[in-house]
Amino acid sequence: MSEQSYPEKVDITNCDKEPIHIIGKSQSHGVIVVCSRTDLKITQIGKNAEEFFGMPYHELLGEPISRLLGDTLSTGLLQSENHGETTEIMELEVSARKFVVIPHFSGP
Numbered sequence: 001m002s003e004q005s006y007p008e009k010v011d012i013t014n015c016d017k018e019p020i021h022i023i024g025k026s027q028s029h030g031v032i033v034v035c036s037r038t039d040l041k042i043t044q045i046g047k048n049a050e051e052f053f054g055m056p057y058h059e060l061l062g063e064p065i066s067r068l069l070g071d072t073l074s075t076g077l078l079q080s081e082n083h084g085e086t087t088e089i090m091e092l093e094v095s096a097r098k099f100v101v102i103p104h105f106s107g108p
Contacts, residue, residue: 033065037105040065040074054095068094069101077103 031052034044042060049057053068060067066074073092090101 033060033068035065040078042067052094052097052099 031046031048032044033042033046033049035041036043042063042065045057045060047057049055049060053060064074065077069077069092073090090103092099092101
């Protein structure tokens, strides 16, 4: 995998080359949670998870996503993915905070 870096000067002539897809961070008002496609166990999660969910990221790694989303939503995600359906953006509450969840499935 080649390492890419930002151009020295970003302007209208090279803004399409900006590597926004490899920044490796979420915006400060969000947290990224990555799950296994087969069992929906959390395989990666932002270190800022505690700020959003009240639980340190290391306690959530390896746990089922249902710990955050609940059983109904988690099952719905798995069924949507298995049937090739598009999963819609949803709003939900975790630890008494409201979130907008944008599910995305990638890879084989």
